[in-house]
Amino acid sequence: MYQNMESVIASSNLPVLDLRSDTVTKPTAAMREAMHQAEVGDDIYGEDPSINKLEEYAANLLGKESALFLPSSTMSNLLAMLAHTSRGDEIILGADYHINAHEAGGSSIVGGTFPCQLPLADDGGLDPALIEAAIKPDDSHYPPSRVLSLENTVSGQAVPMARINSCLDVADKHGLKKHLDGARFFNAINKLGIAPTDLAARFDTINICLSKGLGAPVGAVLVGDAKTIKKARRDRKFLGGGMRQAGILAAAGLFAFQNNIERLQEDHDRAAKLAAALRQLPNLNVTHQDNQTNMVFINPTEQDAEPLRAHLAARGINIAGGTDVRMVIHLEIDDDGLERIIDGFSSYFQN
Numbered sequence: 001m002y003q004n005m006e007s008v009i010a011s012s013n014l015p016v017l018d019l020r021s022d023t024v025t026k027p028t029a030a031m032r033e034a035m036h037q038a039e040v041g042d043d044i045y046g047e048d049p050s051i052n053k054l055e056e057y058a059a060n061l062l063g064k065e066s067a068l069f070l071p072s073s074t075m076s077n078l079l080a081m082l083a084h085t086s087r088g089d090e091i092i093l094g095a096d097y098h099i100n101a102h103e104a105g106g107s108s109i110v111g112g113t114f115p116c117q118l119p120l121a122d123d124g125g126l127d128p129a130l131i132e133a134a135i136k137p138d139d140s141h142y143p144p145s146r147v148l149s150l151e152n153t154v155s156g157q158a159v160p161m162a163r164i165n166s167c168l169d170v171a172d173k174h175g176l177k178k179h180l181d182g183a184r185f186f187n188a189i190n191k192l193g194i195a196p197t198d199l200a201a202r203f204d205t206i207n208i209c210l211s212k213g214l215g216a217p218v219g220a221v222l223v224g225d226a227k228t229i230k231k232a233r234r235d236r237k238f239l240g241g242g243m244r245q246a247g248i249l250a251a252a253g254l255f256a257f258q259n260n261i262e263r264l265q266e267d268h269d270r271a272a273k274l275a276a277a278l279r280q281l282p283n284l285n286v287t288h289q290d291n292q293t294n295m296v297f298i299n300p301t302e303q304d305a306e307p308l309r310a311h312l313a314a315r316g317i318n319i320a321g322g323t324d325v326r327m328v329i330h331l332e333i334d335d336d337g338l339e340r341i342i343d344g345f346s347s348y349f350q351n
């Protein structure tokens with residue numbers, strides 16, 4: 001049978017290039033130094049200066065009143081749904097969006113909400129006509145439609161502002177709350193060439209993940225108006241997400257905001273280069289759309305999938321298994337690393 005891939009990768013003696021996700025990034029020496037220096041206090045008392053600083057920084061960056069530091073984007077999205085709904089309310093969102101597909105049904109389990117799941121358009125956004133058709137009339141047969149929850153980026157695709165705005169117009173017309181799962185918010189605004197406030201402005205709440213391409217080890221922030229964030233802060237307590245001297249983690253998040261936003265452009269450039277190089281090789285069926293940011297998708301054949309993965313693993317390159325493979329570029333993949341990855345793929349197909 002196949003060897004344990006982790007041991008193959010480790011035995012290559014090369015720095016590991018892990019393409020499975022941008023969540024794999026480890027804090028750099030400079031980020032660790034910022035964490036080391038962080039002033040801390042008891043955040044449940046509101047006394048952690050590093051957390052307070054991060055929350056203020058995030059709110060200012062997005063042009064909102066308030067922000068809340070959280071252990072994960074999953075909790076951040078859940079708190080947004082709890083803030084905007086009561087039991088029995090309906091959330092309209094993309095079927096493949098993270099809140100619907102990858103958060104273990106938390107919003108339904110904890111919030112008692114009902115998901116109305118819409119298909120995604122080619123650019124990762126939703127169709128405003130389908131949103132309009134999905135909004136329920138005031139009739140006792142139906143759950144009240146309460147929230148429109150969008151996502152950007154979606155599987156790495158930056159959804160264009162024109163589409164986002166046309167969806168938000170429908171939400172406004174029907175008085176829905178508007179949430180953005182912007183786990184990769186800064187990848188989106190980089191690709192769209194807009195300011196953070198441009199994407200954030202019309203949303204009531206925005207979730208941002210600190211532990212993906214931004215490179216922090218843990219955390220997310222939920223951003224919005226003061227009243228909504230106050231409710232989320234209260235609900236965070238019963239979810240068990242209240243943390244004490246967590247400023248040591250918030251300091252990593254602040255460092256990420258101050259140092260790792262601009263550099264996302266490098267990830268996007270390298271992802272495009274990787275896609276172009278892999279398109280020269282046979283049988284990979286490369287997907288990298290025009291609005292793609294830091295991801296490249298390939299479909300190796302059944303026959304190639306495991307031997308290709310093992311060939312790459314022996315060269316210190318880690319990709320996910322199977323025939324539908326997502327590869328994500330992040331701050332641990334520099335130009336030399338990218339070259340090693342392209343060489344790894346090329347040499348497999350030359351043999």
Ligand SMILES: *Cc1c(COP(=O)(O)O)cnc(C)c1O
Nearest residue numbers: 072073074075098151181183209
């Ligand atoms: C990763 C991700 C999340 C969840 O992030 P965690 O911090 O791992 O809980 C939520 N939404 C989107 C779009 C994501 O990509």
